Amino acid sequence: MEILVCVKRVPDTAENEISVSSAGNDIERGDLVYSVNEWDNYAVEEAIQIVDRVGGNVTVVAVGDDESEEILRREMAMGANDGLLLKDGAFDGSDGKGTASILKAAVGKGKYDLILTGAQAEAGAAQVGGMLAAMLDYPYASLVNKVEVIDDKKLKVGREIEGGNQEINEIELPCVLSIQTGINEPRYVGIRGIRKVASVEIPVMGASDLGLGADSVGAAGAKVKRVDYFVPEMGAGAEMLEGSTEEIIDKLVELLKAKGGLK
Amino acid sequence: MAQVFAYITHKGGAADDSALELAAAAKKLGADAVTAVVTGTGGELDAVCKDMAASYKEVWKIDNAAMAYPNAEVVRKALVNVLPGDCLLLLPHDTFGIDLGPGLSIKMNSAYVSDVVAIDGLEGATLKVVRQEFGGAASTHMTVDTGAGAVVTLRPGSFAADESKSAGGQVVDKSGDAGDLTAKRKYLETVAAEVGDVDITKSDVLVSVGRGIEDQDNLQIVFDLAEAMKADVSCSRPIVDAKWLEKSRQVGTSGLTVKPKVYMAMGISGAFQHVGGIKGNPFIIAINKNPKAPIFQVADVGIEANILEFIPELTEKIKSL
Numbered sequence: 001m002e003i004l005v006c007v008k009r010v011p012d013t014a015e016n017e018i019s020v021s022s023a024g025n026d027i028e029r030g031d032l033v034y035s036v037n038e039w040d041n042y043a044v045e046e047a048i049q050i051v052d053r054v055g056g057n058v059t060v061v062a063v064g065d066d067e068s069e070e071i072l073r074r075e076m077a078m079g080a081n082d083g084l085l086l087k088d089g090a091f092d093g094s095d096g097k098g099t100a101s102i103l104k105a106a107v108g109k110g111k112y113d114l115i116l117t118g119a120q121a122e123a124g125a126a127q128v129g130g131m132l133a134a135m136l137d138y139p140y141a142s143l144v145n146k147v148e149v150i151d152d153k154k155l156k157v158g159r160e161i162e163g164g165n166q167e168i169n170e171i172e173l174p175c176v177l178s179i180q181t182g183i184n185e186p187r188y189v190g191i192r193g194i195r196k197v198a199s200v201e202i203p204v205m206g207a208s209d210l211g212l213g214a215d216s217v218g219a220a221g222a223k224v225k226r227v228d229y230f231v232p233e234m235g236a237g238a239e240m241l242e243g244s245t246e247e248i249i250d251k252l253v254e255l256l257k258a259k260g261g262l263k
Numbered sequence: 264m265a266q267v268f269a270y271i272t273h274k275g276g277a278a279d280d281s282a283l284e285l286a287a288a289a290k291k292l293g294a295d296a297v298t299a300v301v302t303g304t305g306g307e308l309d310a311v312c313k314d315m316a317a318s319y320k321e322v323w324k325i326d327n328a329a330m331a332y333p334n335a336e337v338v339r340k341a342l343v344n345v346l347p348g349d350c351l352l353l354l355p356h357d358t359f360g361i362d363l364g365p366g367l368s369i370k371m372n373s374a375y376v377s378d379v380v381a382i383d384g385l386e387g388a389t390l391k392v393v394r395q396e397f398g399g400a401a402s403t404h405m406t407v408d409t410g411a412g413a414v415v416t417l418r419p420g421s422f423a424a425d426e427s428k429s430a431g432g433q434v435v436d437k438s439g440d441a442g443d444l445t446a447k448r449k450y451l452e453t454v455a456a457e458v459g460d461v462d463i464t465k466s467d468v469l470v471s472v473g474r475g476i477e478d479q480d481n482l483q484i485v486f487d488l489a490e491a492m493k494a495d496v497s498c499s500r501p502i503v504d505a506k507w508l509e510k511s512r513q514v515g516t517s518g519l520t521v522k523p524k525v526y527m528a529m530g531i532s533g534a535f536q537h538v539g540g541i542k543g544n545p546f547i548i549a550i551n552k553n554p555k556a557p558i559f560q561v562a563d564v565g566i567e568a569n570i571l572e573f574i575p576e577l578t579e580k581i582k583s584l
C-alpha cells in the first residue's frame with residue numbers, strides 16, 4: 001500500500017508555556033520548542049504498522065519552511081521511507097483550504113492508496129484532511145482510532161465518537177483518514193535513527209512545480225483570516241492560594257473539609 | 264443577507280443539546296429567520312422535527328433510509344443538494360461536525376471556520392468570530408468572507424441555549440431534493456466503550472491527573488493521595504493514550520462525564536474536551552506549574568505548584584489529620 005502522511009511542525013504545547021506577544025499579532029515565539037504535531041506522529045506510526053503488515057511505502061509530506069525538514073527527518077527515522085517538503089513564499093498565510101489545495105496538488109504528483117493526516121493540529125481546526133478528501137473526491141473518515149486492511153480495495157476503520165464509543169465503518173480505497181491520538185504507541189526515535197537519515201535528500205516543491213496559481217493559495221486565496229491573538233477577559237477565574245507550601249496545604253485541607261473532599 | 268441554517272444532530276428521537284445552542288448563535292448573526300435542517304428517517308426524525316419547530320421558524324426535514332445512521336459522507340451529499348449554495352450553515356463542533364464540516368465546505372465552495380467559541384457579528388459578508396488555539400492557551404479573532412457561503416462549527420457549551428421555544432415554526436419536507444446518496448463509506452456498527460473496575464461517574468471526589476505527571480511511575484503518588492482522601496483517580500486523555508491508565512478513567516468529551524462534589528485537576532491544562540466532561544458544578548481545585556494554564560479560568564481554587572513535589576506533601580498532611 002502506498003501511503004502518504006501529512007505532517008506539520010508546531011510549537012510543542014507540552015514543552016512550552018504559550019503566551020500572546022505584546023503586539024498581539026502572534027504568540028511569543030522566542031524560546032519555543034517545536035516538534036511534530038502530536039496527532040501526526042500517531043498517523044505516521046499507523047502508516048508504518050500498516051506497511052509492516054501488508055507491504056508498501058510511506059511518504060511523509062509537510063507544507064512548511066526549511067525548518068520543517070527536521071520533522072520530516074524525524075518521521076523518516078521512525079520508519080517513513082520518503083519525505084517531501086512543500087515550500088513557497090506564496091503559501092504563507094494559507095487558510096485550511098489553501099493548505100488542502102497545496103496537499104492536493106502534491107497528491108496529484110504521486111500515486112497513493114491511502115492518505116493520513118492528524119485529526120487536528122495546534123489551531124484545533126480539524127479541517128485539512130476532510131477538505132483534502134473532498135477535493136480529491138475520495139471518501140473520508142475523521143478521528144480514526146483503528147485501521148484494518150480488508151483487501152486492496154477496502155479498509156475497516158474505527159472512529160472515536162462521544163463517550164469513547166467507537167463507530168465502525170467500511171471505507172473504499174483510495175481514501176483519506178484523520179488519525180486520533182491513542183490509536184497506537186508511536187515508537188521512540190533515538191539519536192542513532194536520526195543520524196541514519198541525516199543526509200537523505202528530501203525533495204522540495206514550490207507553487208510552480210505543483211501547478212498552483214498564486215491566488216489560489218496563501219493569504220491571497222484565504223477567505224478565513226486571523227486578525228490577532230489575544231488573552232480573553234475572563235470572569236473571576238480561580239482564587240489562587242498563596243504563601244508557603246505549608247500554608248497553602250493548610251488552606252487547601254480546610255477547603256477540602258468544607259467542600260466534602262475529605263471523608 | 265444569506266439564509267442561515269442550523270444542522271440538528273439527534274439520537275433516539277431527541278435533539279442534541281447543541282440544537283438550541285445553534286439557535287442562540289444564529290441570533291448573533293442578526294438573522295431574523297433561521298432554518299433548522301434535520302436528516303434521518305421515520306418516526307424518530309418526525310419527532311425531532313416537531314420538537315425543533317418550537318425553536319425554529321422553519322424546519323427542513325430530509326428523510327431517507329440511507330441516513331438512518333448519521334454517516335457524514337451520506338449527509339454531506341444530501342445537504343449539498345438541498346441547501347442554497349451561498350447559505351451560512353451552523354454545525355456543532357463534535358465528532359459528527361468534525362467529520363462533516365470540512366468536506367461539505369469544499370463541495371459547497373463555502374468558507375470554513377471551526378470550533379468557534381463566540382460570534383462578534385456579521386458586517387456585510389464579513390463574519391467575525393473568536394476561536395482558540397494551543398488547547399485554549401491563546402484566543403484569536405478571525406474574519407471569514409462569507410460572500411459565497413460559509414460552514415461554521417460551534418464549540419458545544421459555548422453558546423447559552425435558546426430555550427424560548429416560541430418560534431411556532433413549520434416543518435417542510437425536502438426529502439425529494441436529496442438526490443443520489445450512495446457513498447464510498449458504509450457504517451457497520453457502534454462498539455460501546457469498555458467498562459472499567461472503578462466507575463468514576465459515581466465518584467464524589469476525584470483526584471484527576473494529566474500529562475504534568477510526566478512519567479508512569481509517578482502515578483503512584485496520585486493513587487497514594489486518592490487513598491488518603493478516600494477519593495478515586497481519574498485522568499486526562501494523554502494518560503490513556505500512553506496506556507498508563509484505562510480508558511474508563513478518562514474524563515472528557517471522548518471519555519466519561521463525571522459529576523463529583525470535588526474535582527482536583529493536577530497537571531491538566533484545561534482543554535475544552537477535558538473540561539467538557541466535568542458536570543454538576545463541582546468545586547474545582549487546579550494545581551499546575553503554569554500560572555497561565557486555562558484550567559485556572561474554570562477552577563474555583565488554584566495552586567501554582569509542581570505536582571511532583573506538592574502531591575506527596577499534601578498526602579502526608581492528610582494522613583496526619
Ligand SMILES: Cc1cc2nc3c(=O)[nH]c(=O)nc-3n(C[C@H](O)[C@H](O)[C@H](O)COP(=O)(O)OP(=O)(O)OC[C@H]3O[C@@H](n4cnc5c(N)ncnc54)[C@H](O)[C@@H]3O)c2cc1C
Binds near residue numbers: 014540553
Ligand atoms: C476529538 C478530541 C477529543 C478529545 N477528548 C478528550 C477527552 O475526553 N479528555 C481529555 O482530557 N482530553 C481530550 N482531548 C485532548 C485535549 O484536547 C487535550 O490535548 C488534553 O486534554 C490535554 O491533556 P493534559 O491537560 O493532561 O495535557 P497538556 O495539555 O499537555 O497539559 C499538561 C499540563 O500540566 C502542567 N504541568 C506539567 N508539568 C507539571 C508539573 N510538574 N507540575 C504541575 N503542572 C505541570 C502543564 O503546565 C500543563 O498545563 C481530545 C481531543 C480531541 C481532538
